[in-house]
Amino acid sequence: MTKGKAWITVLFLLFSLVFVGITHQGTMLGDYLFRTIGIPPWSEPATNHGLHYSAIFGIILLIFSGNLTIMHFKQRYKKYVGRTVILFFIIFYYLYPFLTERLYYLVNMNNEGIEVVDFLEKDSHCMYGTQEDIVQVQCTIRLINYGGQNETIKIRPIFREYGNPQGIWSFAEVQPQEITLLPRSNIRHHIYFESKPDARIAEFGADGNTDYFGVEFVKDGQKKVVFRE
Incomplete structure (x- = not known):
């Protein structure tokens, strides 16, 4: 496993987590990206109900990137790779809203209005x-x-x-x-x-x-x- 491939799998996993993660504002990056390219994130866009297309896509992306990461690192680290990735999922899920809020404070530290x-x-x-x-x-x-x-x-x-x-x-x-x-x-x-x-x-x-x-x-x-x- 090359270092370049390892970084690509980790970055792909991080992107998948950010795509489906819920910010402190209760929003999801996946919804924003879907709307940017002209795809409604919900099957009933007028009410934001029904099937949540962006969330479904994000979960598929997360499963794929998680499996890819486990497969790559399992070649070198035989034990605990799967459990480590799952633990990382859980920690990220709970920390992500806190991190996004802190990022907004940092960006707007000297702003007003x-x-x-x-x-x-x-x-x-x-x-x-x-x-x-x-x-x-x-x-x-x-x-x-x-x-x-x-x-x-x-x-x-x-x-x-x-x-x-x-x-x-x-x-x-x-x-x-x-x-x-x-x-x-x-x-x-x-x-x-x-x-x-x-x-x-x-x-x-x-x-x-x-x-x-x-x-x-x-x-x-x-x-x-x-x-x-």
């Missing part, structure tokens, strides 16, 4: 109810500031209803709240929002809870919407 703030779906959810012509919304939102200084921004949750453009969220306008995010922070915030008064709200009504929503950030006239699908 709306680009360094982010929203994570993990541990985020909202409860809402109708009070006359207003929708009251109580949210727990995990927010990140990758930058090295305080960021004071306005935020509001963005709700969507699949296949229902006439639903209440098409006209119920939730008002933003101002919040200050600490430097290099990843914190769950409990924030109360209300919609603008609207006679249609009293007619339609809205009660329930959801963990499927996005967040709109506004700072210094700039707007950024994070809605991971």
